Amino acid sequence: MRRAKVFSGTSHPELTEHICERLGITPAPVALKKFGNQETSVKIGCSVRNEDVFIIQSGSRNINDHLMELLIMISACKGASASRITAVMPYFPYSKQSKKKKYRGAITAKMVANLLSVAGVDHIITMDLHASQMQGFFNKPVDNLYAEPSIAKWIQDSVPEYSTGVVVSKNAGGAKRVTSLADRLKIDFALIHTDRTRVLRNNSTTTVTPVNEVSTEESISISDEDKNFSFQTSNTTSNNITFAIINDKKYDDEDDLPSSSTSFSEEPLFSEENELNCSNTITLVGDVAGKVAFIVDDMIDKAGSFIAAAEHLMKRCNAKRVYVISTHGILSNDSLIEIEKCKSIHKLVVTNTFPIPLENRHQSTKLEIIDVSATLAEAIRRTHNGESISYLFYTAL
Secondary structure (H helix, E strand, O other): OOOEEEEEOOOOHHHHHHHHHHHOOOOOOEEEEEOOOOOEEEEEOOOOOOOEEEEEOOOOOOHHHHHHHHHHHHHHHHHOOOOEEEEEEOOOOOOOOOOOOOOOOOOHHHHHHHHHHHHOOOEEEEEOOOOHHHHHHOOOOEEEEOOHHHHHHHHHHHOOOHHHOEEEEOOHHHHHHHHHHHHHHOOEEEEEEEEEEEOOOOOOOOOOOOOOOOOOEEEEEEEEOOEEEEEEEEOOOEOOEEEEEEOOOOOOOHHHOOOHHHOOOOOOOOOHHHHHHEEEEEEEEOOOOOOEEEEEEEEEOOOHHHHHHHHHHHHHOOOOEEEEEEEEEOOOOOHHHHHHHOOOOOEEEEEEOOOOOHHHHOOOOOEEEEOOHHHHHHHHHHHHHOOOOHHHHOOOO
16 A cells, blocks of 8 residues: 555554454554653654555453543644544444433433544544444544444354344343344344333232243242342243243343333433332343353443343243353453353353453453454555545455
8 A cells, every 4th residue: 555554553463453354554653652640642653744544443341541542643643734634433432321221311322523624633433332423523534344244154154053043132222223233144043132120119019021922930038137028920922922020130231221201201211219129121132042042242241241141032932052142252351251150151152353351352262353453454455545435345355
């Protein structure tokens, strides 16, 4: 690539090396350091005048420092008269905060987009935005690449019985992503709906019944502060709907819970009292009995909702095996260890858009990482040469 420079931030140097190796170039020199007061210092080590500059910086665990580092690098290249600056952000930081989930919440993803524009970015390349509408936050071109072709290829190569499997979405928001992958693989899909059911704190029995009539019921008694509660759950399916109440798992994914901004109750949804009075209700719409199930989402941060969904599919819906597949493997805290201990999850599959430390990878024998550096490298090459990148939306490299 003539008259082009590729710079690497400190968030994901391994991915940058893979991309540059595929492009047949070496990363351009840049000095990144911190002063004693933790201010970030950036010094570009070569001339970028009238050059096409690509800065690779993904979201990471030190998300604020690396975002600030990216902004300073963009500003430095802009001041050095670069002809065009493209920020390659495989995982876009703050992408989960793309809408107000609280009454006085902030749309932080839009603020990040504004910061990038003010810093001087001319083009954004990213992968699997949490909400595709985020492209409208920018007044600059955005190329939102898809990991779906690479994921579909991995499934076809690594799961022999995938053709009889089922792609499962663990919440309604991921239905479009799941149906797209199911259409590509030409297999069925299913949907898990999670709801928080309020339990009356008295000695009476609270009965929860699904919309469809169930054929077999079992009673579960749970003691909470010396008070017994009984629930009726269905352990069988009727019209491909399986229903269960799970209150030994605490859901940690906000996308699985109703937003407080859409609640008509004046009582706070997440108050301490409500935490004690609520249980999680799981409903599967679809049939996975005797089939391989692929739980697919764009990112996996905490593992609680994925583990609960996998246990529901295995223990109540009689799935053959469960694969958890995600584009961005954030895996906060002890998520990787929790998934390793979960017998209901056969494999955890993520791409390398988000940096996973080597010591963390050794904690799990279930972890599989799909390399998407070829897709990002080809996007950089085509962008530099002024070619269309639509080919990358449908083809795995």
